[in-house]
Amino acid sequence: MSKLPSGININNLIRDMRSWSWEAADILIYYSKMLENSKNKINIMENENYNDPVTVADLKVNELIIKRINETYKNVDWEILSEENAKSEKNICDVNADWLWVLDPLDGTKDFLQGTGHYAMHLSLNYKQRPFIGAVLIPEKNELWLSNQKEYWCELRDGSLRKSNMSSNKKLKEMVLVTSKNHSNQILEDLIKKIEFKKRIYMGSIGYKIVSILRGESDIYISLSLPGKSSPKDWDFAAPEALLRSAGGRITNIENKDLIYNKENFKQSGIIIASNNKKMHSKLCIEVREIIKRYDIYPLDS
Numbered sequence: 009m010s011k012l013p014s015g016i017n018i019n020n021l022i023r024d025m026r027s028w029s030w031e032a033a034d035i036l037i038y039y040s041k042m043l044e045n046s047k048n049k050i051n052i053m054e055n056e057n058y059n060d061p062v063t064v065a066d067l068k069v070n071e072l073i074i075k076r077i078n079e080t081y082k083n084v085d086w087e088i089l090s091e092e093n094a095k096s097e098k099n100i101c102d103v104n105a106d107w108l109w110v111l112d113p114l115d116g117t118k119d120f121l122q123g124t125g126h127y128a129m130h131l132s133l134n135y136k137q138r139p140f141i142g143a144v145l146i147p148e149k150n151e152l153w154l155s156n157q158k159e160y161w162c163e164l165r166d167g168s169l170r171k172s173n174m175s176s177n178k179k180l181k182e183m184v185l186v187t188s189k190n191h192s193n194q195i196l197e198d199l200i201k202k203i204e205f206k207k208r209i210y211m212g213s214i215g216y217k218i219v220s221i222l223r224g225e226s227d228i229y230i231s232l233s234l235p236g237k238s239s240p241k242d243w244d245f246a247a248p249e250a251l252l253r254s255a256g257g258r259i260t261n262i263e264n265k266d267l268i269y270n271k272e273n274f275k276q277s278g279i280i281i282a283s284n285n286k287k288m289h290s291k292l293c294i295e296v297r298e299i300i301k302r303y304d305i306y307p308l309d310s
Contacts, residue, residue: 012107013084013085013086013107014085015084016081016084018141018156021133021141022141022154022156024076024080025131025141025143025154026143026152026154026163027076028072028073028076028077028131029129029131029143029145029152030145030152030165031072031076032069032072032073032113032129032145032147033129033145033147033150033152033165035065035068035069035072036065036069036114036120036127036129036145036147037147037148038065039052039063039064039065039068039120040065040120040123040125040147040148043120043121043123044123049121051064052064052065052121053121054066054067060238061117061118061121062092062095062117063114063117063120063121065113065114065120066091066092066113066114066117067092067113068113069113069114069129070090070091070092070093070111070113073090073111073113073129073131074088074090074093074111077109084107085105085106085107086105086106086107086108086109086133087101087102087103087105087107087108087109088101088108088109088111089101089103089108089109089110089111089242089243089274090109090110090111090112090113090243091111091112091113091241091243092113094241094243094274103270104270106135106136107133107134107135107140108133108134108137108270109131109132109133109134110130110131110132110133110134110139110242110243110246110247110269111130111131111243112128112129112130112131112215112243112244112247113129114127114128114129115127115128115129115130115213115214115215115216115243115244116128116212116213116214116215116216118190118212119189119190119212119213119216124189124212125148125149126148126189126211126212126213126216127147127148127212127213127216128144128145128146128147128213128215128216128219129143129144129145129147129215130142130143130144130145130215130243130244130246130247130248131143131145131247132246132247132249132250134246134269137268137269137270138266138269139246139247139249139250139253139269140157140250141154141155141156141157141250142154142155142246142247142248142249142250142251143155143247144215144218144219144247144248144251146215146216146219150164150165151163151164151170151219152164152165153219153222153251154251155250155251155253155254155255156254157250157254158254159254160172160222160251160254160255162222172222172223172224172255173223173224174221174222174223174224174255174256174257174284175224175227175284176256176284176285176288177285177288178227178285178288180203180205180228180292180295180296181203181204181205181206182206183205183206183226183227183228183283184205184206184207184208184209184225184226184227184228185200185203185205185207185208185209185226185227185228185229185230186208186209186210186211186217186220186221186225186226186228186229187200187208187209187210187211187217187229187230188210188211188212188217189210189211189212190212193232193234193237195232195234195305195306196230196232198303198305199230199232199296199299199300199305199306200230202299202303202305203296203299205228209225209226214229214231214240214244214245214248215244215247215248217229217248217282218248218249218251218252218259218282219248219251221252221257221282221283221284222251222252222255222257227283227284228281228282228283228284228292229281229282229283230279230280230281230282230296231276231279231280231281231282232278232279232280232306233275233276233277233278233279235277235307239275239276239277239278240275240276240280241273241274241275241276242269242270242274242276243274244276245259245267245276245280246269248282249267249282252282252284253286255284256284256285256286257282257283257284257285257286257289258282258283258285258286258289259280259281259282260280260281260289260293261278261279261280261281262278262279262280262281262293262296262297262300262308263293263297264289264290264293264294267280279296279300279306281293281296
């Protein structure tokens with residue numbers, strides 16, 4: 009287990025992440041309730057790009073978390089990468105630092121605006137380009153999922169714990185697939201059709217999807233990005249990966265290789281598979297790859 013920066017205690021760090029997350033929950037719930045009146049949407053939107061929307065809630069949570077990290081831990085040798093700062097090209101940090109906070113203040117902004125409740129906040133601390141610890145906040149369910157690398161758990165606002173019910177040891181066609189409601193493409197649809205999953209459920213945020221695996225509501229998630237099109241980013245996967253790995257699951261590319269963070273434009277492109285059982289994960293990747301090659305669904309490197 010890697011050592012944290014000098015003077016940092018992991019229990020205190022988790023305590024602070026908990027506190028910051030519930031502050032963020034208050035902000036997100038406040039603006040979510042505002043959106044119950046459709047007339048408020050125009051006042052909450054910070055841009056006019058519906059394909060990549062930014063809201064006041066995104067910016068408020070972004071400001072809060074960065075402020076809390078900086079004021080709580082002064083002069084600590086780590087950096088902060090956030091989606092909103094990367095978008096604005098302001099205050100881009102040293103992404104090659106050994107310790108890097110990765111923040112997505114509002115993952116699933118489209119779902120946030122649509123009122124589905126399927127949105128989340130992601131916060132992870134990465135070490136040498138790999139997730140070390142993480143938090144995924146689900147405000148509408150009053151859930152905060154935390155990982156300290158060794159363990160994971162879910163807390164409610166009152167501090168009580170929610171039991172996880174992650175399933176395992178299923179064959180590919182016995183699995184429940186969780187997939188996006190707002191982000192899809194015909195190639196992914198063709199792949200899903202060929203696999204013939206037991207069931208398919210739709211959710212928004214990637215963090216929300218991974219938490220559904222932890223709850224036992226689903227078993228597997230597949231992200232498929234088309235060449236030259238938009239892809240998920242580091243902040244979409246870092247905190248969810250920290251959680252799923254601590255729970256005994258895995259998130260990899262289709263070659264069963266760990267995700268590499270801090271690539272150009274922070275993209276996590278290609279085919280990414282998240283599943284509930286690290287022992288079965290390699291076999292799942294092989295099976296999905298064979299189906300893709302058999303039906304020539306997607307261009308693979310080999």
